[in-house]
Amino acid sequence: MKALVFLTLLAASHSILSAFSVAAEDEKVVGGYECPRHSVPYQVSLNAGYHFCGGSLISSQWVVSAAHCYNRIQVRLGEHNIAANEGTEQWIDGAKMIRHPQYNSHNLDNDIMLIKLSRPATLNSFVQTVSLPSRCPAADENCLVSGWGNMSANGNNFPDRLQCLRQPIIDDRICRNAYPHLMTDNMVCSGFMHGGASSCQGDSGGPLVCSGQLQGVVSWGYDCAMQGHPSVYARVCRYNGWISSVMRSN
Numbered sequence: 001m002k003a004l005v006f007l008t009l010l011a012a013s014h015s016i017l018s019a020f021s022v023a024a025e026d027e028k029v030v031g032g033y034e035c036p037r038h039s040v041p042y043q044v045s046l047n048a049g050y051h052f053c054g055g056s057l058i059s060s061q062w063v064v065s066a067a068h069c070y071n072r073i074q075v076r077l078g079e080h081n082i083a084a085n086e087g088t089e090q091w092i093d094g095a096k097m098i099r100h101p102q103y104n105s106h107n108l109d110n111d112i113m114l115i116k117l118s119r120p121a122t123l124n125s126f127v128q129t130v131s132l133p134s135r136c137p138a139a140d141e142n143c144l145v146s147g148w149g150n151m152s153a154n155g156n157n158f159p160d161r162l163q164c165l166r167q168p169i170i171d172d173r174i175c176r177n178a179y180p181h182l183m184t185d186n187m188v189c190s191g192f193m194h195g196g197a198s199s200c201q202g203d204s205g206g207p208l209v210c211s212g213q214l215q216g217v218v219s220w221g222y223d224c225a226m227q228g229h230p231s232v233y234a235r236v237c238r239y240n241g242w243i244s245s246v247m248r249s250n
Contacts, residue, residue, distance in 0.1 A: 030151055030200050030224045032165035037080045038088065040146045040162060042130035042214075043207060045076040046115075047091075054147045054206025056214050057129050060120040062247055063094075065205035066217050066234065067103040067113040075117060078126040082148055083160035088126040093118040098246055100239070109184045111219040112234045113205075114246050133213040136188075136237040139171040143190055143210035145231075149202030150224060158202060165199070167191045169210065170230050178229055186238050188216055191230035198231045200224035208233050 044063055046053040053069035063075055078088040096116040103110045121127050137143070146164045151157045167190050175189035183189075190208055191198045199206070199218050208216030216233030223229070 029145060029147055029149060029163040029165045029203060030198050032145075032151075032163045034159075035080070035146055035162045035164035038078070038126045040144070040164065040207075041078070041126055041128035042209075043079075043146050043162060045079050045082055045148060046071070046094075046205060047074045047076050048072065051076075051082055051148050051202065053202070053204045054149075054218065055115065056207040056209075056217075057121065057127065058132060058214065058243070059129055059247065060123055061117045063115040063117065064207075064214065064217060064236070064243070065113050065115060066219055067099040067111045068105065068108060068219070069205040070097055070099055070113060073097070073115070075115060077121050078124075080162050081160050082162075090121055090127055092121060096250060098250065100242065107182065107184070108220050108232075110186055110234070112217055112236070112239055114243060116250055130207060130209060130214045131212055132240055132243065133215050133237040135213075136235065137169045137190075137210050137215040139169055141169045141210050143167060143169060143208050143215065145190065145199050145203070145206065145208045145216075145218065147199060147203030147206040147218065149204070149206075149218075150200040152200075152224075167198075169215075175230065175232070179232070183232070186235050187219065187232050188235040189230045189232055190216060193228060193230060195227035195229075198224050198226075 044055040055063040055065035073094045077090040095118040098114045100110040170189040206218045221231040
């Protein structure tokens with residue numbers, strides 16, 4: 001059986017990370033398009049000397065990402081081209097990284113993490129928050145995934161500019177059939193069963209937003225954009241209580 005893509009965890013260097021060409025949500029988007037500049041103002045880049053994961057700003061001082069992205073990090077906000085200084089960026093150190101207490105690194109259950117910034121971000125037209133879900137996602141609901149992950153299903157093509165992809169939520173029964181014995185109630189699939197487009201390595205931790213609400217965190221998958229194997233996300237609607245509790249107590 002193919003290894004789960006995002007069990008690459010945090011490779012020590014970009015070259016090691018990019019050696020994994022599995023499609024989880026830790027890469028760039030395959031089959032997508034360059035996002036209009038600053039059209040995804042809640043998207044952040046997690047940086048450890050290089051971009052390795054994404055995240056979503058949910059308040060001026062808190063970011064949601066994937067637990068498997070846990071590392072000492074700098075959070076970069078207001079980014080579009082991560083290879084250039086565009087004058088819109090805010091670079092803020094992560095002060096606390098709090099993984100879900102039931103995170104399972106073997107099957108990536110509860111693959112969600114909260115990052116408290118060392119100081120509040122300044123909210124403006126380039127840096128904004130995304131809403132937590134008021135409900136769980138519906139099958140066939142149209143969503144947006146974004147990131148700086150791998151754009152190639154069969155090689156390494158990491159973009160400098162933020163990539164976007166519109167894709168639907170996949171019915172839970174179809175998703176469970178695609179990944180027998182791997183799915184839990186804390187996961188949701190989104191993408192295309194026919195393949196050709198998906199999130200990929202380097203997109204991990206990034207947002208899946210449906211109707212203006214953060215419904216998924218890029219987590220894992222098999223080879224990127226592979227037919228019959230859509231990308232799997234942490235189901236954020238299962239974590240509203242935990243997120244609120246952590247933010248209140250920290």
